[in-house]
Amino acid sequence: MTAVILLACVLFALGVLGLLLRRNFLFIILSLEVMINSAAFLWVGASVYWGSAEGQVMFLFVAAAAATEMAIGLALLIAYDRLFKTSELG
């Protein structure tokens, strides 16, 4: 279980790292995806630890929220690219 928590934390930290390092719209969305994914992974880890299925139900809802967020984020990226002819921010 310690390994699961450690892995989720490391993946989340990598997502934060990408969010701070990159100034590209696409990479920022990708970093958000990494962070959401690590949080969802921790849900499943907790579900396995407690032997209860509820964590996996929550994993499904997190995945649905992440899919919605990705769809809107990518639509924003396309709109941004159409407006400024680049996907670099700032």
Add this chain to the structure above:
Amino acid sequence: MLGPSVLFSVSATLAVFSTLMAMISRQAIHALLYFILSLLSLSLILFDLGAHFAAALELLIYAGAIMVLFLFVVMLLNPTQELPRKNLWLPGSLFVAFLAELIWLMPGKASLDAAQVINLSEVWVLLFKKYGVLVELSSFLLLAGLIAAYRIGRK
């Protein structure tokens, strides 16, 4: 639960390393391919933990749907970009490690790190009996996302 198995350790290393490569690689398409590899190894970890349903969902939703959406957007944004030729030993070796894990899993290995396997029916019963309202709400969320993406993406 005992310490993590070999499958868990190798997959975790693979996931962390390919996520790191995804974060620092220069080309968007390379980052996406590295991230897909990271999702595949995370799915192997979920299988190893005994969460088979979550492992399948990770493949279907994340590696299947969301990453294909990303690839479409990348191809839409710069379709004629010439990618520089890179040396292939790093992604190649990551891929070979992943393939070795799959081949090692072939003869029907059980979920090694699982305290108990939580099967599909358990999750579904809970999902539609206890959390039925949340299922409806997330369908509202997906519909709202669809409408918003359509409105934003329109010219």
